Amino acid sequence: MPLWVYDLSMARAATTTDAFNAVAEPRRRQILDLLAAGERPVGELVELLGLAQPQVSKHLRVLREVDLVHVREDGRQRMYRLNAEPLKPIHDWLAKYEQSWNKRFDLMDGVLEELREAEEQDGNDN
Amino acid sequence: MATTTSGTAMVTLPADNQILITREFNAPARLVWQAYTTPELIKRWWSGQRGTVTSAEVDLRVGGKWRYVMVADAGFEVAFRGEYREITPTARLVNTEIFEGIPDPDEHPSLVTTTFTEKDNRTYLEMLCDYRDRTDRDAVINSGMEGGMQEAMDALEKVAVTLA
Numbered sequence: 001m002p003l004w005v006y007d008l009s010m011a012r013a014a015t016t017t018d019a020f021n022a023v024a025e026p027r028r029r030q031i032l033d034l035l036a037a038g039e040r041p042v043g044e045l046v047e048l049l050g051l052a053q054p055q056v057s058k059h060l061r062v063l064r065e066v067d068l069v070h071v072r073e074d075g076r077q078r079m080y081r082l083n084a085e086p087l088k089p090i091h092d093w094l095a096k097y098e099q100s101w102n103k104r105f106d107l108m109d110g111v112l113e114e115l116r117e118a119e120e121q122d123g124n125d126n
Numbered sequence: 127m128a129t130t131t132s133g134t135a136m137v138t139l140p141a142d143n144q145i146l147i148t149r150e151f152n153a154p155a156r157l158v159w160q161a162y163t164t165p166e167l168i169k170r171w172w173s174g175q176r177g178t179v180t181s182a183e184v185d186l187r188v189g190g191k192w193r194y195v196m197v198a199d200a201g202f203e204v205a206f207r208g209e210y211r212e213i214t215p216t217a218r219l220v221n222t223e224i225f226e227g228i229p230d231p232d233e234h235p236s237l238v239t240t241t242f243t244e245k246d247n248r249t250y251l252e253m254l255c256d257y258r259d260r261t262d263r264d265a266v267i268n269s270g271m272e273g274g275m276q277e278a279m280d281a282l283e284k285v286a287v288t289l290a
Contacts, residue, residue: 093267094137094139094267097137097267098135098136098137100174100176101135101147101149101174102134102135102174103176104172104173105135105149105151105171107170107171107174107175108151108158108161109151110170110171111161111167111170111171112151112152112153112157112161113153115153115157115160115161115167119157
């Protein structure tokens with residue numbers, strides 16, 4: 001599954017200068033969520049978002065400028081798809097932290113197994 | 127004997143000053159609680175194979191203090207400490223957490239709420255860490271790393287991540 005980078009602070013107005021600012025806008029995050037399931041024509045996005053076409057096109061333009069979505073022509077339709085690559089440095093950063101907790105919890109699995117066995121043993125003795 | 131199914135921890139950033147860690151365990155909540163709060167048992171998992179836990183002090187009562195010390199394989203010492211705020215045995219634990227490896231550690235406490243939810247003899251653990259601000263949170267995430275991620279850190283000044 002792809003990952004999402006969301007700016008939750010909303011401390012400053014979103015700009016189009018980089019991927020992180022581009023996803024600061026809730027509607028654009030929604031668009032990325034929808035595209036995570038696969039490529040979609042713009043008309044489908046308009047329908048699913050319940051927004052006017054010009055608004056959706058504006059958001060898509062912002063996402064394209066930072067390379068978070070790719071577009072291709074398919075007959076008369078424009079098909080949009082997700083490109084999660086610009087979010088990768090952030091993913092890598094968090095993955096290391098996640099990995100360190102996984103190591104801890106894996107060791108805890110071993111401790112828990114011993115505790116369970118000890119309980120079963122007690123049960124048999126009684 | 128029940129089989130151990132090694133689960134996978136999920137780390138998400140629900141708000142810009144928070145980290146949420148979740149993990150499922152193949153054991154009832156009373157055992158997960160025991161592993162989580164008993165010094166001799168904490169010593170066996172808390173270092174996560176990155177070193178040796180040399181000390182685990184647990185005074186498990188409201189207002190009681192805790193402190194864990196680990197000597198990493200690389201040679202340096204890592205210590206965390208805090209105070210228990212809320213204790214509901216086998217279900218919920220609220221404590222402060224201070225990372226001693228930073229300047230003025232007492233100025234940067236976090237509040238950690240851990241819940242243990244049992245279902246069908248399995249336990250779903252949820253650990254929500256609340257930091258003073260984003261800078262504190264990011265420092266903690268970064269503490270587990272070898273460095274060289276300044277680029278990503280800069281980006282993260284404005285970003286929260288959710289893995290889906």
